Amino acid sequence: MPELGKYAGAVLSSWAVSVGLLVFLVVVTWIGARRSRAALDAAEARRRERQ
Amino acid sequence: MELVVRNLTVARGGVPVLVGLGFRLAPGGVVMLRGPNGSGKTTLLRTLAGLQPPMDGEISLPPETIAYAAHADGLKSQLTVTENLAFWAAVHGTRDIEAALVAMNLASLRDRPAANLSAGQKRRLGLARLLVTGRPFWLLDEPTVSLDTASVALFAEAVGAHVAGGGAALIATHIDLGMEAEVFDVGPFKADPDTPAGSGAFDRDFDAAFDGAIQ
């Protein structure tokens, strides 16, 4: 852990927020991708069944 | 002076609804559009009216000859009968609203605000609006919704008069209007949900890709 001195609060909180938001974005994107893939696979299967 | 539709595909939300439609409507003709709920009658009429682009096929008619009416009549309840009509006449560059008032038996109501008209009278005013457009081809979408039997007869009469005068009408309706007309059932042209058609490249390519994967 580097020595941050009097700016420790600012540095740590801004990094925490940034990393947090980035992780949030990645997770949201990942969940969305998985959901859409599952839903579409089910729908394509239904469609194929009909043919 | 004829409305000719050839091999027309109309779409709703990018998905074809009716495929390969063809018919013609000549002056003096009335065509009743039939089909179950959701079969695409409204979509077809809006496409013919130029409100949405056709997905495929051809619509040929002389320019600016179509008057479209959904069941909303475009009447302003705060304006009087005359003001309503005069506005639409001005928009269409015609001036004479007297003839339309007389034809639709509205002359005695000319200064009533549209808000105070009964449902049947409103419908007559809507038809008068079609008259002042001066356009021969009427496209009517469920024009008799929640009209009683008497009002329906009145409506049929008015359409008859227009047609007798060289006009033509295409009417989407579920009920029997009791007028002499050709019936055009859209049922047979229903798009097969499983064979995507038209130029909406998105789905066609997809189906091809997925079907390819299976075969």
Place this chain on the structure above:
Amino acid sequence: MELVVRNLTVARGGVPVLVGLGFRLAPGGVVMLRGPNGSGKTTLLRTLAGLQPPMDGEISLPPETIAYAAHADGLKSQLTVTENLAFWAAVHGTRDIEAALVAMNLASLRDRPAANLSAGQKRRLGLARLLVTGRPFWLLDEPTVSLDTASVALFAEAVGAHVAGGGAALIATHIDLGMEAEVFDVGPFKADPDTPAGSGAFDRDFDAAFDGAIQ
């Protein structure tokens, strides 16, 4: 367990619309309400449902036995079929929505948002809502507006099942639903515009005053 109406006067905007109505509806009965546009069918149904007070006369029925449906079904398009039904069940203090889902052939659609239902399916969901209220008397106002023939038949069937199970229905409609029913025409009860009736004291007093002044 019978809905009895005696000498009823219903009013719209303070003006009597139907005067001196009387009829009775027993379990197992279906009554079709007939009458031209503006004759007061909607007004009558809303009065029976308790949404507006009668102007005069008497409505007798056991408390909390009426389920009312205008053509708007009170469905939320963002909620699924189950969520919609469960809500109305909770409001009416019933719990079991399964029976209603099965009865209306909606079980396979249970997780669809209402927005994605076709018109006929929506109507079925509306009827399922009536079922979960657990109330015997259905008051239906133009329930088949813009339904096609197939959907109308389906609807008639559902009402038939309810009635066979000891329910009763009062239906205002312009079209023929093709079911066995008593017809009640409101025409003869139409209020005469010139003879003020009921307890709407305002008009009656005025009329009296002015008539007095002239004589």
Place this chain on the structure above:
Amino acid sequence: MIALLVRDLRLTFRAGGGFGLGLAFFLIVTVLVPFGVGPQSDLLARIAPGILWVGALLACLLSLDRIFQLDFEDGSLDLLATAPLPLEGVVTMKALAHWVTTGLPLTLAAPLFGGLMSLPQAGYFWVFVTLLIGTPALSMIGTFGAALTVGLKRGGLLLSLLVLPLYIPTLLFGAETARRGIMGMDYAQTLAILAGVSAGSIAILPFAAAAAIRINLR
């Protein structure tokens, strides 16, 4: 009754339900004011609590017509009126749902947006507290106004006009308490009145609102 609250919250949070729009409007008002009056932070600091209150009030106001309008249009309101629930309870639940989806987020966001207005340190606390006490009154009064105008075609602006005078006491005492709190003056009295206004509204207005709905459905 709980079912009604749950349904309303669910509807608001689903796509297209309009959650967050009130918040967005609040943000936009607090952003616009500096654009209007200029960027000097001393000036902004002085008007900040007042403007935050006015912004929250306007944001609340604009979301009022949703309270009953959708239920009226799709017929749910008719059905609720014929259901075995007291209409007073329905109205209260509607007001509560409105507060949870509008008043509460506004209260939580106000200290945040205060930063944009150079709100002084003590202000964060006081704006938060006064809004927390005041917004229930805004929701309840607004529900009453919405009940009065339900069924009118373009009731939106009329609703604003009806409700705004009713909002003035809440605004006055809310903003004044916040200002006094920030400046370290005696705030007990105005705070008590603010709380009184809230409590009074919640006690009385459900009956008035239910009566208004009954009349409007007639």
Place this chain on the structure above:
Amino acid sequence: MIALLVRDLRLTFRAGGGFGLGLAFFLIVTVLVPFGVGPQSDLLARIAPGILWVGALLACLLSLDRIFQLDFEDGSLDLLATAPLPLEGVVTMKALAHWVTTGLPLTLAAPLFGGLMSLPQAGYFWVFVTLLIGTPALSMIGTFGAALTVGLKRGGLLLSLLVLPLYIPTLLFGAETARRGIMGMDYAQTLAILAGVSAGSIAILPFAAAAAIRINLR
């Protein structure tokens, strides 16, 4: 085309047309702000031009959804789109009607309401002039936003959200010019840009708005 303008004006002035509601909202905002920030007249005088501009902008904003919504609902918009009028012209007339019924009254009323905000003497002139030049841009931009959201069920608040960022340049230059004018500073440049924003909006946005309507009717 003129017929359309005449009809729109007539509709607004008839009972229930909503003329005056924008004005009333403007009045209420200017009344609320003193309640919010407190009655000190020096403070009010400093923020007066900015608040008047913000108030006018909000009042304008809230009347936007009327521009097309009623015509859309009763089917007139479909019929206008099939009529032999260019849709760009229709849109321009709609914006003009909106300006005549909202922007112009606001401009005329602003100096009047300025009194409530202790607006300094010179301010009457400057608020009037900048609003006169700026409100046409507000109407035109608003018409574009209304065209984007026509047909959406509860488009009102979404419309505000979309339009407000677009209003920022107008507001900035308008309020800044008024402030500079009042303080006797050099205003030529900002005034010229304000006029440019107005002219540019009127020149370009009718096309974007007409395109949006065509898409929405599809």
Place this chain on the structure above:
Amino acid sequence: MEDTRVRQHDDRWNWFWAWANPVKFMSWTGKVLPWLMAMTLVTLIPGLVWGFFFTPEAQGFGSSVKIIYVHVPSATMAIQAWGMMVVASLIWLIRRHHVGALAAKGAALIGLTMTAVALITGAIWGQPMWGTYWAWDPRLTAFLILFLFYIGYMALWAAIDDPDTAADLTSVLAIVGSVFAVLSRYAVNFWNQGLHQGATLSLDKEENIADVFWLPLVLSLVGFGLLCLVLVLVRTRTEVRMRRLRAIEMRERMRDA
């Protein structure tokens, strides 16, 4: 009547646009994505770790200079994402390639998040540097407006049911909005003079320490760029699937009807 439907253009760029065919897009992105993800990991993580742990304090900034490694890349990406959205919207409006519209839709949330990161880190940095979390500095103001644009743009997408209509309208909004965003940026200069750093890194005036700060910054800039690229591609793929899913569901509904 004139046939107004948009035909596929035929010109010598067709080979290029073929990549935007949804099926082809799904297949090539599926192949490229793993590589891009790997590259993201090997730039972003070292860049951030270097920036956080192994940079010295800067004169005048102290250790707070470390904020720059999240602040500047996110600010850059916020602007890039908007630029990408506008270009993708134009592609949709002009060439009617669905992937264009869907990519624009996918980029919006990324842009919004990056804008939020830049705003928040900037605000936190402002407290020690300028003594205030927020000042109406032109660059800060412009970012706030950008933030509002992103919200409005996403709200419009969410509000419209029909995907093609939504694509058209949001594209028009993105283009008109850009004009007004530039105008606002210009406007705030008249209104307030700024506190914010100029366009050049104030640090690199002192040549000898410049590299110490510059290299990790470049590395994290590249890392952020790659991350955003990966996210845009993944989100676009999601949107393509959702669009396809919608079409299938509509066809099912048609069959039921």
